[in-house]
Amino acid sequence: MAAQITPNTDMTFVVATMPTRSAPVKTIERLMGMHTDAQRARQKVARQRALKDNVKYIRAGRPWVNRARATKVVRCVPGAEFSIRVTPQIMGDLKSVERYLEAR
16 A cells, blocks of 8 residues: 555545554544544534533632543544545654555
8 A cells, every 4th residue: 555655645545454452543543633524523522612511610719620521533443434635744654554544
């Protein structure tokens, strides 16, 4: 697959197999998070958290915010598809997880 990946192009990837270790899973989820739909969803969740889900109260005479836990927007599961702009900066990440991904 390394010969198919060229920098400065838009490419679509599909998770072909599930990695057994956690490091490749995190790398794939980070790459999936670069997809524009995932970024939009993260911004929407962040807006809702800031306005509604955070609990604000007075503690020791000062305003205190108990922040809600961050929601995972993307999951690394077989068959998950994402499109990203391949830049030279992420080529190393793509090469490290290329055995789990299928380029389209």
